[in-house]
Amino acid sequence: xxxxxxxxxxxxxxxxxxxxxxxxxxxxxxxxxxxxxxxxxxxxxxxxxxxxxxxxxxxxxxxxxxxxxxxxxxxxxxxxxxxxxxxxxxxxxxxxxxxxxxxxxxxxxxxxxxxxxxxxxxxxxxxxxxxxxxxxxxxxxxxxxxxxxxxxxxxxxxxxxxxxxxxxxxxxxxxxxxxxxxxxxxxxxxxxxxxxxxxxxxxxxxxxxxxxxxxxxxxxxxxxxxxxxxxxxxxxxxxxxxxxxxxxxxxxxxxxxxxxxxxxxxxxxxxxxxxxxxxxxxxxxxxxxxxxxxxxxxxxxxxxxxxxxxxxxxxxxxxxxxxxxxxxxxxx
Amino acid sequence: xxxxxxxxxxxxxxxxxxxxxxxxxxxxxxxxxxxxxxxxxxxxxxxxxxxxxxxxxxxxxxxxxxxxxxxxxxxxxxxxxxxxxxxxxxxxxxxxxxxxxxxxxxxxxxxxxxxxxxxxxxxxxxxxxxxxxxxxxxxxxxxxxxxxxxxxxxxxxxxxxxxxxxxxxxxxxxxxxxxxxxxxxxxxxxxxxxxxxxxxxxxxxxxxxxxxxxxxxxxxxxxxxxxxxxxxxxxxxxxxxxxxxxxxxxxxxxxxxxxxxxxxxxxxxxxxxxxxxxxxxxxxxxxxxxxxxxxxxxxxxxxxxxxxxxxxxxxxxxxxxxxxxxxxxxxx
Numbered sequence: 001x002x003x004x005x006x007x008x009x010x011x012x013x014x015x016x017x018x019x020x021x022x023x024x025x026x027x028x029x030x031x032x033x034x035x036x037x038x039x040x041x042x043x044x045x046x047x048x049x050x051x052x053x054x055x056x057x058x059x060x061x062x063x064x065x066x067x068x069x070x071x072x073x074x075x076x077x078x079x080x081x082x083x084x085x086x087x088x089x090x091x092x093x094x095x096x097x098x099x100x101x102x103x104x105x106x107x108x109x110x111x112x113x114x115x116x117x118x119x120x121x122x123x124x125x126x127x128x129x130x131x132x133x134x135x136x137x138x139x140x141x142x143x144x145x146x147x148x149x150x151x152x153x154x155x156x157x158x159x160x161x162x163x164x165x166x167x168x169x170x171x172x173x174x175x176x177x178x179x180x181x182x183x184x185x186x187x188x189x190x191x192x193x194x195x196x197x198x199x200x201x202x203x204x205x206x207x208x209x210x211x212x213x214x215x216x217x218x219x220x221x222x223x224x225x226x227x228x229x230x231x232x233x234x235x236x237x238x239x240x241x242x243x244x245x246x247x248x249x250x251x252x253x254x255x256x257x258x259x260x261x262x263x264x265x266x267x268x269x270x271x272x273x274x275x276x277x278x279x280x281x282x283x284x285x286x287x288x289x290x291x292x293x294x295x296x297x298x299x300x301x302x303x304x305x306x307x308x309x310x311x312x313x314x315x316x317x318x319x320x321x322x323x324x325x326x327x328x329x330x331x332x
Numbered sequence: 333x334x335x336x337x338x339x340x341x342x343x344x345x346x347x348x349x350x351x352x353x354x355x356x357x358x359x360x361x362x363x364x365x366x367x368x369x370x371x372x373x374x375x376x377x378x379x380x381x382x383x384x385x386x387x388x389x390x391x392x393x394x395x396x397x398x399x400x401x402x403x404x405x406x407x408x409x410x411x412x413x414x415x416x417x418x419x420x421x422x423x424x425x426x427x428x429x430x431x432x433x434x435x436x437x438x439x440x441x442x443x444x445x446x447x448x449x450x451x452x453x454x455x456x457x458x459x460x461x462x463x464x465x466x467x468x469x470x471x472x473x474x475x476x477x478x479x480x481x482x483x484x485x486x487x488x489x490x491x492x493x494x495x496x497x498x499x500x501x502x503x504x505x506x507x508x509x510x511x512x513x514x515x516x517x518x519x520x521x522x523x524x525x526x527x528x529x530x531x532x533x534x535x536x537x538x539x540x541x542x543x544x545x546x547x548x549x550x551x552x553x554x555x556x557x558x559x560x561x562x563x564x565x566x567x568x569x570x571x572x573x574x575x576x577x578x579x580x581x582x583x584x585x586x587x588x589x590x591x592x593x594x595x596x597x598x599x600x601x602x603x604x605x606x607x608x609x610x611x612x613x614x615x616x617x618x619x620x621x622x623x624x625x626x627x628x629x630x631x632x633x634x635x636x637x638x639x640x641x642x643x644x645x646x647x648x649x650x651x652x653x654x655x656x657x658x659x660x661x662x663x664x
């Protein structure tokens with residue numbers, strides 16, 4: 001692999017993903033099945049998962065481009081989860097556009113998501129070397145099962161006021177981190193990595209994935225609104241049990257009465273109205289919740305970096321290292 | 333393979349399927365994900381697809397039991413389609429019990445169906461010999477894609493008054509026949525059948541599957557209500573475009589005015605109320621629609637039987653032959 005900068009390599013891989021995805025989903029009939037797929041898959045996005053798969057393939061000494069289709073398979077799975085999650089969350093907007101169940105209808109959203117699962121497996125089969133096909137398929141299966149478990153836990157948590165941090169991390173591990181783990185795993189398998197190498201890649205993706213989510217929770221209320229591109233405090237409005245809320249609830253009994261009342265209102269009303277956001281920001285700031293979140297993200301990112309140590313010292317590894325740093329440093 | 337009677341072999345295979353399925357889906361957490369799966373998969377049913385897979389394996393000279401898990405994989409896929417189709421059709425009851433989205437909620441139904449797709453692939457991997465894994469995976473992928481296309485076409489047809497028989501058969505081929513085709517295909521691959529043999533098995537399942545659906549359309553309005561276990565004429569009440577309706581519409585212009593009016597009312601109101609069922613039965617009877625349906629089922633069953641000719645003359649082939657006859661002769 002040539003010594004590209006991180007940005008150059010990311011852009012080159014991302015471009016390969018866009019080109020392949022466009023060719024992959026033509027415009028066949030029935031339209032009600034395939035139009036929502038094209039709408040979802042060809043709407044841009046950062047393509048984090050396929051790029052991670054390709055970098056992981058590089059990192060174990062393979063040729064990143066060999067993991068293109070395995071990575072795209074994971075991207076397709078990720079997009080299937082978005083379509084189905086948006087139905088369950090009754091979300092009207094995603095990436096500044098109407099969600100599939102709103103633009104078409106719920107049946108089209110269910111069906112196109114279902115079809116995308118099969119298309120993901122079919123895309124995986126385009127990989128240039130299928131010697132380790134059984135491992136690849138098993139990784140895909142387990143990835144999907146875990147992401148379904150994560151979403152089920154997330155839904156169960158919405159009805160439960162006593163979620164603690166271990167439960168939160170378990171849910172996030174399944175719901176968010178597992179698809180990143182799947183990405184590096186298929187990349188590592190395609191690159192013919194050893195068991196130890198693939199385990200290291202998974203640990204890297206798991207910790208970086210959880211860091212990503214905690215960062216997301218933090219940015220949702222701490223970011224500059226103009227950069228975030230959406231309302232500040234959306235999670236608070238929706239009553240989501242984020243890292244910040246759970247961390248604040250841990251200290252509930254030692255908080256001043258007005259802060260306790262604010263948290264109790266959040267729980268009983270399953271969210272707060274917009275005028276309470278500044279008070280909640282204040283609560284988080286004054287009680288070290290923001291600081292805990294930042295410390296957690298930094299700790300997890302260090303763990304992600306450390307996990308890479310067992311891999312050969314090559315450009316792929318360096319780029320994975322930079323990738324985790326980039327996630328840590330993002331401001332929106 | 334020993335010379336069992338069809339019924340003995342069917343029962344033995346069905347029993348093996350039940351035992352394996354019970355062990356396959358334990359009772360893990362989260363309950364909202366796995367309870368609906370257990371509810372659906374362990375609710376009995378005829379287990380047509382896994383038994384077909386096992387008989388197909390026998391028919392190409394393999395050992396039927398080797399196709400147990402491949403067959404169960406198809407059974408799981410079939411059940412996933414039922415759960416998701418029931419959401420789309422807003423069906424409250426299936427197999428005399430509340431559907432998953434009614435008993436739990438829609439999110440649980442979407443998620444458990446999604447998870448079942450991955451569990452199906454995972455179950456396939458339990459097959460004793462995975463030499464032809466790539467073919468097995470590809471068959472599963474295409475089976476799911478086609479069944480999604482079939483359901484999308486079915487939904488599109490509900491909004492369209494001018495469906496002709498070729499369109500109907502294309503939809504049924506995807507929606508109903510493809511899962512039977514998938515069953516014999518995976519059975520044939522696990523039994524290490526040749527390309528010609530597997531093609532013959534698919535042709536057999538395709539024609540038998542379409543015969544099965546036309547028979548279903550016919551039984552819905554022609555069967556003895558006490559045997560059918562549901563209301564006679566349910567398809568007419570729901571406004572479904574069955575073989576019978578499409579066949580009657582073909583002759584619309586040459587029908588007497590009151591029959592024409594009945595068909596037009598069916599189309600414009602998307603279904604008829606119960607008091608119109610006898611008139612519709614009369615229309616079908618007097619204009620040869622029932623006779624056409626019977627003739628079509630018999631023709632397709634003959635084609636299914638003929639497709640088996642290229643297979644070796646063994647007990648597996650004989651049992652597949654009897655299987656198609658059984659489908660033809662069922663009265664409910």
